[in-house]
Amino acid sequence: MARKDNTENPGRLKQIAQTYKMTRRVDRKIGWILAGVGLVTFGVLLAIGFLIDHPVYLGILGVLLALLACAIVFGRRAERAAFGQMEGQPGAAAAVLENIGRGWQVTPAVAMNRSQDVVHRAVGKAGIVLVGEGNPNRLRGLLASEKKKMNRVVGDVPVHTLVVGPDEGQVELKKLRVKIMKLPRTLQGAEVTQINDRLRALGDLMSNMPIPKGPMPKGMKLPKGPQGGR
Numbered sequence: 279m280a281r282k283d284n285t286e287n288p289g290r291l292k293q294i295a296q297t298y299k300m301t302r303r304v305d306r307k308i309g310w311i312l313a314g315v316g317l318v319t320f321g322v323l324l325a326i327g328f329l330i331d332h333p334v335y336l337g338i339l340g341v342l343l344a345l346l347a348c349a350i351v352f353g354r355r356a357e358r359a360a361f362g363q364m365e366g367q368p369g370a371a372a373a374v375l376e377n378i379g380r381g382w383q384v385t386p387a388v389a390m391n392r393s394q395d396v397v398h399r400a401v402g403k404a405g406i407v408l409v410g411e412g413n414p415n416r417l418r419g420l421l422a423s424e425k426k427k428m429n430r431v432v433g434d435v436p437v438h439t440l441v442v443g444p445d446e447g448q449v450e451l452k453k454l455r456v457k458i459m460k461l462p463r464t465l466q467g468a469e470v471t472q473i474n475d476r477l478r479a480l481g482d483l484m485s486n487m488p489i490p491k492g493p494m495p496k497g498m499k500l501p502k503g504p505q506g507g508r
Contacts, residue, residue, distance in 0.1 A: 297356050304359035311355070312348045319344040361452040371411045371442045372398045374454050381467075382458075383474045389424045391416060397424050401474055404461035405436030414441050414448065431476050436464055 301308050320340040327336025372386035375398055382402040389397040395412025397420055406428050410417035421439045428437045438461060441448045449457050465473070 298352075301352070301356045301359040305355055308352070308355055312352055315351050316344040316348045319347045358452070369411075370451055371409050371454060374451060375400050375409060375458075378402075378455050378458060381470070383470070385477070389420050391420055395420055397421060399424075399477070400458065401470060401477065402458075403463040403465045403467070403470060404458070405438060405464060406432065406473070406477075407438045407440065407458055407461070409454070410439070410441045414443060414445070417441055428477075432473050435469075435473060 298308070305311075320337075320343075323336045323340030323343060324333060327333035327340070330336070369386070372384070375382075375384045375386070378384065378400065382400050385399045385401075387396050388399045388408075393413065393416055395410065395416045397417070398409045398411070400407040400409065408421055408424055408428070410421050421441070425437050425439055428435075440454070440457065442451055442454060444450055
């Protein structure tokens with residue numbers, strides 16, 4: 279157990295350091311902001327401690343709350359920086375979908391055209407969600423075709439279509455996960471499994487057509503496709 283802890287802790291610290299470096303490239307003030315949040319939080323608790331004649335207890339509590347406040351602020355700004363780097367990059371929506379959470383099965387690049395507009399698929403208790411990346415005008419036909427295919431396979435299971443982008447009627451990349459999680463849940467776990475089994479038989483384009491190539495943010499994991507295929 280001791281060996282396991284020794285191998286895991288350096289990994290976590292390294293991951294935090296990498297995340298900080300990535301965030302600092304985008305948010306140059308992150309160090310000063312974290313220092314300010316920590317000092318202010320600690321200072322307020324310590325001042326309260328002197329007022330009530332318990333500076334030691336409140337000082338210890340201040341340290342703990344300062345670390346918590348820094349962690350929260352750092353997490354939010356790191357997430358914002360990551361989305362900023364991912365915005366407009368090929369495969370960015372797939373990367374977000376891969377981290378949507380438990381209960382969802384994600385298949386990147388189930389449809390793609392010659393212009394490299396691409397559709398990703400996520401299946402969960404809200405039904406099937408088709409997420410398009412690329413030119414919204416070209417994606418209309420691509421999404422409509424994929425939705426029609428889904429309806430033939432899964433019948434009356436809800437099929438939602440979303441287009442990632444900053445314009446009206448589209449979903450910003452940073453809001454994609456929240457948008458999907460807010461969709462009404464209409465299926466049970468067993469139904470989701472059955473739908474995934476049906477769709478798995480269709481395969482996807484991952485084994486036959488490459489993902490659009492382009493620069494991806496450093497340290498960002500590439501989306502993993504399903505092990506099965508046609």
